[in-house]
Amino acid sequence: MHSGLTKSRTIFVLAGVLLLCACTPEKKYRALSFFFDGVPNPSVRGKLTENATEEEKASAASDAGEAARKAQRARGEAEKEVYQSQHSPYVKRECESCHDRTSKNLLVTSKRKLCFNCHDENKFTGPYVHGPVAVGACLMCHQPHRSTRPTLLLKSTPELCLQCHDKREVFANENHEGVTDCLECHQPHIAEDPMFMR
Numbered sequence: 001m002h003s004g005l006t007k008s009r010t011i012f013v014l015a016g017v018l019l020l021c022a023c024t025p026e027k028k029y030r031a032l033s034f035f036f037d038g039v040p041n042p043s044v045r046g047k048l049t050e051n052a053t054e055e056e057k058a059s060a061a062s063d064a065g066e067a068a069r070k071a072q073r074a075r076g077e078a079e080k081e082v083y084q085s086q087h088s089p090y091v092k093r094e095c096e097s098c099h100d101r102t103s104k105n106l107l108v109t110s111k112r113k114l115c116f117n118c119h120d121e122n123k124f125t126g127p128y129v130h131g132p133v134a135v136g137a138c139l140m141c142h143q144p145h146r147s148t149r150p151t152l153l154l155k156s157t158p159e160l161c162l163q164c165h166d167k168r169e170v171f172a173n174e175n176h177e178g179v180t181d182c183l184e185c186h187q188p189h190i191a192e193d194p195m196f197m198r
């Protein structure tokens with residue numbers, strides 16, 4: 001009885017997502033591309049002449065090593081500032097935990113299932129499951145690698161939410177007068193109540 005109810009709700013929600021996605025082309029989302037490093041390795045050039053002494057060579061080499069280490073540290077700091085969140089398997093360069101290297105740009109499993117290879121699916125089920133979560137559309141809200149926002153978020157609110165929820169409808173609701181941070185009141189994944197209140 002209970003599971004029957006849950007199932008029909010899921011189907012209902014799935015239909016909702018399909019409807020909403022029809023007016024929100026995946027293309028738009030796909031266009032939000034991944035930021036490549038873009039920071040070239042600063043080249044550290046020695047100033048040694050042909051007839052430099054061994055001591056001069058050793059000292060220059062150690063200067064170069066120190067400069068390279070400094071540049072590396074600076075790059076790390078800069079990345080931390082630009083990217084507020086980075087996905088642990090991405091940082092550890094465990095690319096093959098998600099990508100199948102034998103085939104260009106192919107993932108190890110469908111996008112719908114990929115996240116549950118590591119994140120417990122049970123944490124994404126509950127009395128009420130948000131439409132995109134119920135269908136495994138995690139990438140509508142999260143970046144897989146890293147983000148300039150916290151929690152690997154694709155966008156900030158309200159834009160994140162307004163990808164699917166109609167702006168005029170949302171702001172016609174008096175509960176939403178002047179709000180920008182949708183997460184102040186709503187849960188993104190699951191909730192005890194149908195309005196996903198916190």
Ligand code: HEC
Nearest residue numbers: 030033034087089090093094095097098099105139144145
């Ligand atoms: C947690 C899983 C995960 C890990 C780890 C991961 N990726 Fe990805 N990556 C994805 C997903 C999912 C996409 C597809 C995004 C899409 O199509 O919307 C993707 C897309 C890409 C793309 C295509 C360009 C783009 O961003 O759409 C490249 C290139 C890429 N990944 C490289 C890497 C490299 C290199 C690593 C390791 C340093 C890595 N990925 C680690 C999940 C991952």
Ligand code: HEC
Nearest residue numbers: 085086088089097098114115117118138139142144151152
């Ligand atoms: C290979 C394992 C792996 C896969 C696959 C994976 N994750 Fe993660 N994810 C982790 C680990 C490890 C952490 C860090 C520990 C934690 O918070 O559980 C993490 C953390 C996160 C966080 C929190 C980041 C933060 O800064 O607080 C988000 C959001 C997230 N993952 C989303 C996703 C999404 C969306 C997918 C599917 C595209 C996915 N993960 C697939 C391993 C994975």
Ligand code: HEC
Nearest residue numbers: 115116119124132133136137138140141142151183188189
């Ligand atoms: C509607 C947007 C949205 C969707 C869809 C979504 N998330 Fe999230 N997720 C968020 C937001 C926002 C946060 C930040 C947590 C907060 O503010 O409460 C978050 C946080 C997380 C975290 C870290 C903290 C936590 O709550 O565990 C993980 C891991 C995560 N999401 C994984 C996923 C996975 C896996 C999916 C797909 C099944 C998914 N998310 C779908 C918006 C979303």
Ligand code: HEC
Nearest residue numbers: 013016017131132140160161163164182186188194195196
């Ligand atoms: C990928 C599309 C998508 C995104 C992004 C999204 N939602 Fe939803 N949301 C849905 C769908 C689908 C439903 C279910 C509609 C239904 O059951 O009729 C839903 C339902 C809701 C509900 C329950 C009320 C209702 O109309 O059923 C609330 C509240 C809600 N979302 C808030 C948010 C907030 C806040 C965000 C941003 C953090 C967000 N949503 C982002 C697709 C999305």
Ligand code: HEC
Nearest residue numbers: 158161162165169170173175176179180181182184185195
């Ligand atoms: C100050 C708290 C608060 C904030 C912030 C907030 N909401 Fe709501 N939201 C509510 C309340 C209260 C309801 C009505 C709940 C009910 O009727 O039981 C609601 C209902 C909704 C619904 C379902 C009814 C409708 O109007 O369609 C959606 C969708 C929704 N909110 C999305 C959003 C989005 C998107 C944002 C960010 C722009 C947001 N909410 C920010 C309190 C808030």
